[in-house]
Amino acid sequence: MNRFLIALITIYFSCLSNVFAQDVAVVDTEQVKPSSVQNKTKVIDAFKTEQGIASFTQEKHFSFLSTPIKSTGVIKINQGNVLWQVNTPVFSKLLIIDNQVWQQAQIKTQYGIDEIYNKVATHASIETLINTIFTGNIDEEQWDASYKNEHCVALKPKDTVLSKAILTLELCLDEIATIRHVEITDAQKNITKIQLTQTSTTLSENDVNEFIIQ
Amino acid sequence: MMLTNLSSNKKLLIWCAQCLIFIFTLLFLLVTEPIKINANLTSLFTKQTDNSWYAAQQKINAGANTKQIYLIGHKELLTASQAAEAFIKQANNISGVDGVVGKLSIIPDQTTMINSYQGFEHQLLSPEFRQSLVDNDKNRTFQLQFELINQIGDQLVANTLQINPTLSFANYLNRSPFPQNKIVLSNDGYLTISHEKLTYVLVTLNTPEGALNVNVAKSIVAQLNEIKKQEGIEYIRTGGIFYSDDASRTAQTEMQWLGGLSMLATLLLIYLSYRRISAVITTLMLISISGLYGIIGLNIFFVEVNILTMVFAVTLVGIAVDYSFHSFTELQYVNPKKRSPLSTIRISLLLSFTTTALGYALLVVVPIDLFKQIAVFTIFGLFGALVTVLLLYPALHHKLDFSRTKSPVLYKQCNLLHKRLLDRLMGKSVIPLVVCCVFAGFIADMLFIDFSDNPKTFYQVSSALKENETQVKKVLGQKFDNQYLLIKGQTPQALLEQEELLLPTLNQLIDDNVVGSYQAISNWLPSIKQQKMNNSLLVNANKNGQFSQLSALLGTQVTVKQVTDDFLTPDIWLTSPLGKMFKHLWLEDEGTVYSVIRFSGINDVTTLSNRLASLEQSVFVDTLADAERDLSRFRQVMLIVFAIAFVAAFFVFTIRYGWKKALVGVLVPVMAFSIAMLVSGLIQTTVNLFNVAAGLVILALGLDYSVFYAEHGFAESITQTTLMSACSSIFVFAMLGFSSTPAVASFGQTVFVGIVITFLCSPIITYISEGKGRND
Numbered sequence: 006m007n008r009f010l011i012a013l014i015t016i017y018f019s020c021l022s023n024v025f026a027q028d029v030a031v032v033d034t035e036q037v038k039p040s041s042v043q044n045k046t047k048v049i050d051a052f053k054t055e056q057g058i059a060s061f062t063q064e065k066h067f068s069f070l071s072t073p074i075k076s077t078g079v080i081k082i083n084q085g086n087v088l089w090q091v092n093t094p095v096f097s098k099l100l101i102i103d104n105q106v107w108q109q110a111q112i113k114t115q116y117g118i119d120e121i122y123n124k125v126a127t128h129a130s131i132e133t134l135i136n137t138i139f140t141g142n143i144d145e146e147q148w149d150a151s152y153k154n155e156h157c158v159a160l161k162p163k164d165t166v167l168s169k170a171i172l173t174l175e176l177c178l179d180e181i182a183t184i185r186h187v188e189i190t191d192a193q194k195n196i197t198k199i200q201l202t203q204t205s206t207t208l209s210e211n212d213v214n215e216f217i218i219q
Numbered sequence: 220m221m222l223t224n225l226s227s228n229k230k231l232l233i234w235c236a237q238c239l240i241f242i243f244t245l246l247f248l249l250v251t252e253p254i255k256i257n258a259n260l261t262s263l264f265t266k267q268t269d270n271s272w273y274a275a276q277q278k279i280n281a282g283a284n285t286k287q288i289y290l291i292g293h294k295e296l297l298t299a300s301q302a303a304e305a306f307i308k309q310a311n312n313i314s315g316v317d318g319v320v321g322k323l324s325i326i327p328d329q330t331t332m333i334n335s336y337q338g339f340e341h342q343l344l345s346p347e348f349r350q351s352l353v354d355n356d357k358n359r360t361f362q363l364q365f366e367l368i369n370q371i372g373d374q375l376v377a378n379t380l381q382i383n384p385t386l387s388f389a390n391y392l393n394r395s396p397f398p399q400n401k402i403v404l405s406n407d408g409y410l411t412i413s414h415e416k417l418t419y420v421l422v423t424l425n426t427p428e429g430a431l432n433v434n435v436a437k438s439i440v441a442q443l444n445e446i447k448k449q450e451g452i453e454y455i456r457t458g459g460i461f462y463s464d465d466a467s468r469t470a471q472t473e474m475q476w477l478g479g480l481s482m483l484a485t486l487l488l489i490y491l492s493y494r495r496i497s498a499v500i501t502t503l504m505l506i507s508i509s510g511l512y513g514i515i516g517l518n519i520f521f522v523e524v525n526i527l528t529m530v531f532a533v534t535l536v537g538i539a540v541d542y543s544f545h546s547f548t549e550l551q552y553v554n555p556k557k558r559s560p561l562s563t564i565r566i567s568l569l570l571s572f573t574t575t576a577l578g579y580a581l582l583v584v585v586p587i588d589l590f591k592q593i594a595v596f597t598i599f600g601l602f603g604a605l606v607t608v609l610l611l612y613p614a615l616h617h618k619l620d621f622s623r624t625k626s627p628v629l630y631k632q633c634n635l636l637h638k639r640l641l642d643r644l645m646g647k648s649v650i651p652l653v654v655c656c657v658f659a660g661f662i663a664d665m666l667f668i669d670f671s672d673n674p675k676t677f678y679q680v681s682s683a684l685k686e687n688e689t690q691v692k693k694v695l696g697q698k699f700d701n702q703y704l705l706i707k708g709q710t711p712q713a714l715l716e717q718e719e720l721l722l723p724t725l726n727q728l729i730d731d732n733v734v735g736s737y738q739a740i741s742n743w744l745p746s747i748k749q750q751k752m753n754n755s756l757l758v759n760a761n762k763n764g765q766f767s768q769l770s771a772l773l774g775t776q777v778t779v780k781q782v783t784d785d786f787l788t789p790d791i792w793l794t795s796p797l798g799k800m801f802k803h804l805w806l807e808d809e810g811t812v813y814s815v816i817r818f819s820g821i822n823d824v825t826t827l828s829n830r831l832a833s834l835e836q837s838v839f840v841d842t843l844a845d846a847e848r849d850l851s852r853f854r855q856v857m858l859i860v861f862a863i864a865f866v867a868a869f870f871v872f873t874i875r876y877g878w879k880k881a882l883v884g885v886l887v888p889v890m891a892f893s894i895a896m897l898v899s900g901l902i903q904t905t906v907n908l909f910n911v912a913a914g915l916v917i918l919a920l921g922l923d924y925s926v927f928y929a930e931h932g933f934a935e936s937i938t939q940t941t942l943m944s945a946c947s948s949i950f951v952f953a954m955l956g957f958s959s960t961p962a963v964a965s966f967g968q969t970v971f972v973g974i975v976i977t978f979l980c981s982p983i984i985t986y987i988s989e990g991k992g993r994n995d
Contacts, residue, residue, distance in 0.1 A: 020370075031375045038262050040409075063369065065368065065369065067377060068377075069377075069380070069381075070773060070774065071774060072774070074368050074369065074772065076365075076369050091366075091369060094365065095358075095361065095362045095365045095366070096362075097362070097369075110347075110805075121730075124735075124736070134371060134372040135371060146296065146413065146418070147403075163405070164403050164405070165405060167372075168960065169328050169329065169330075170329065170372055170373060170374050171372050189371065189372055191372065191377065192373050192374060193374060193378075195374075195377055196413070197371065199371075215371075
């Protein structure tokens with residue numbers, strides 16, 4: 006019986022210590038959570054990603070449509086370069102390497118269908134936009150950044166071409182550390198909402214190879 | 220021959236009369252149509268006015284030369300744009316500048332691009348969209364449409380959905396008309412580029428087409444240099460006028476130094492030889508008159524001359540002064556009271572002028588303006604010198620008395636030394652020896668000489684200009700290459716249709732990585748034929764339910780407008796904001812329409828040229844390669860001219876001196892040329908057209924020496940004149956060898972070596988005992 010009691014007490018204290026340990030861990034997480042970030046620099050810094058993978062869901066709210074256009078996909082970031090892959094409802098792949106946008110295209114060859122990347126010449130500096138959204142690299146030469154609240158920064162484009170397309174860009178941190186929210190308001194007040202969920206902070210060899218344009 | 224019997228005074232009168240006529244002609248020409256000096260290094264060749272392709276190319280090239288670029292940089296955008304604003308304000312006041320642009324209003328935004336096609340939205344299809352409709356591939360069509368809808372931060376769909384619900388118009392516009400995307404439009408409308416932690420503002424100066432004229436370019440650059448530069452701001456610039464200004468400064472400096480030094484050395488030589496200030500002054504006057512006649516010749520035949528002609532003009536000093544040497548050497552033994560003191564050498568002088576003038580006249584057959592200008596300048600200059608020597612010198616001799624009791628000992632010693640040297644070398648078999656030398660020279664030339672016809676190697680621009688150009692290219696990134704495709708059509712629609720036929724070939728060139736990209740007007744303006752096809756495809760696709768997925772997504776029914784008679788044409792579109800950006804690719808000339816396809820990022824120019832060579836109604840223009848090919852051809856033409864000159868001289872010499880003397884007299888300068896080419900090849904690594912052109916001068920001067928030796932034998936007086944002539948020529952051409960312009964230096968070096976050899980070997984003709992003339 007004593008042995009049973011001793012075992013019971015041991016288990017109790019063991020559980021108690023685990024609970025304490027979890028509490029301590031929660032406190033540690035709280036210390037780096039966005040709620041503790043007090044200025045825009047810290048929010049901006051928290052957005053910066055050098056490498057990683059995230060899934061995304063995107064909703065485009067057009068003022069002339071009753072229902073939003075939804076899409077989902079995966080974002081991969083490697084050394085400041087971005088791979089933006091839409092999986093549903095249609096598949097498409099966009100690579101932004103050194104501020105140059107490349108779109109994957111399928112071409113028919115004598116051996117079947119081959120996938121190649123075509124350089125995309127944009128007229129709305131979307132590479133600047135995509136880079137900012139997905140890597141968190143906010144170039145203050147191109148954006149006016151302002152602190153909105155403890156979770157969010159609001160960005161306005163300085164570039165005239167981009168400013169004619171985008172009114173504001175809002176980057177927000179979530180209660181959950183791996184989630185970020187992006188809201189883009191274009192010149193016609195159409196709103197695009199993107200939720201990013203980080204799934205990995207590292208890339209496999211195959212992932213890195215995807216950034217190589219043949 | 221009548222002139223020979225006239226008295227010195229009458230000759231003087233005739234000389235004054237013809238001189239006045241020429242001076243009045245010059246004054247008249249200078250007042251009515253003054254000659255312009257250009258430093259346009261791109262217009263090396265003679266204009267082919269009968270060739271419509273060439274005329275169109277010239278217009279395109281002229282347009283390209285009117286843009287001068289300034290990059291004004293600072294780490295802060297605001298500071299850079301303020302500095303740019305200040306610069307633009309001052310540069311706009313410069314006379315000769317048509318306009319200075321910093322804020323580019325012509326660059327259309329998305330709205331103006333959409334407006335550029337207002338009313339024509341249902342007849343425009345991108346190649347991918349068209350293919351998906353042709354293939355009846357619903358999924359592919361929907362993929363293209365969804366990619367547009369889903370595109371981050373783009374408003375094309377929002378802005379065009381109402382006017383074209385199929386999104387084919389949005390898809391058509393979903394690309395940039397700009398060749399590269401490094402340039403960013405700032406909030407206040409400046410074109411800015413970030414490079415290595417600095418932000419640059421791009422400022423473009425528009426200059427008139429004649430701005431490459433040396434005086435205009437110099438004036439504009441001088442005024443630009445006066446603009447106060449702000450501290451801490453980086454100013455980089457490039458453009459044709461800066462090269463023009465640089466070329467004119469170099470040429471001016473070289474003309475002053477090389478011309479001045481060679482003239483000084485020549486005059487010193489005259490003084491040491493004749494010990495008379497009057498001889499020096501007379502020669503100085505002869506050179507001036509000769510230069511004046513050269514300028515008259517240029518004014519008569521040309522409206523514009525190249526700056527390099529003025530550098531080459533220095534060579535006239537060396538040749539014209541020879542007439543003075545021959546005359547003074549002769550006059551020192553003639554009584555001043557003699558009626559025709561130059562009668563002994565008159566034939567030699569006339570023959571000498573004829574051979575030299577013929578040699579230079581042959582340069583005219585080469586269709587290079589520069590050579591024609593040099594030929595005209597030299598022939599007129601020499602004519603002036605000849606007339607002066609024959610008509611003025613007797614009168615001056617009568618008044619100033621150039622005779623002397625004894626000739627300088629130096630020439631006597633030289634004559635003896637020269638004779639001894641040749642006596643040792645020359646055996647009985649003179650002809651076989653000379654022929655063997657010529658043959659060996661040519662074999663060595665063929666083995667050791669590499670030719671280069673790259674016109675870029677003819678000029679040497681200052682390191683500062685080179686650095687500036689490299690920096691501008693680095694900052695601006697990818698630019699259009701110099702090569703382009705020129706397409707011709709009888710009507711605008713025929714031209715657009717012709718371009719459309721070429722587009723698959725051009726796209727294949729991108730897929731094959733031959734070029735990075737290209738800019739073609741038909742990519743933004745379809746022909747009416749194509750517009751009809753596009754509209755028909757859209758209408759049928761809609762009827763066949765090809766847009767059903769899109770309709771379901773949007774929750775509305777997609778509609779397509781049927782177009783029957785309202786089509787977008789070049790005259791409408793080229794006035795739109797987008798069309799204005801492409802206007803430089805469209806040219807109408809004498810009822811024919813031309814369009815230009817510009818390439819950027821050319822990786823393999825040979826493949827590009829080969830693939831485009833077989834296309835109909837079009838020419839691939841590669842100015843540098845074309846110039847290289849032409850120069851190679853001209854070089855061969857010049858060698859043929861050289862051979863003709865050789866045969867002609869041999870024929871004339873044979874009549875007067877017999878074939879053996881003629882053969883030696885002509886082969887000596889040929890041998891000198893072949894050895895000079897070999898030496899030039901070893902010094903320069905590669906030789907060019909200017910080295911070959913030097914051959915004609917060697918031949919001309921060499922034949923002069925041969926004439927004098929054949930006429931007067933290996934006499935002390937001839938040694939004196941030929942040595943003085945050789946020395947003066949060497950002063951001039953050796954000086955040119957120091958020119959910083961490689962073309963001029965090549966010419967100078969070859970002539971220098973050739974003249975030395977010709978001088979040493981030309982008395983060989985006196986070792987042939989057969990035929991007329993004197994042997995010593």
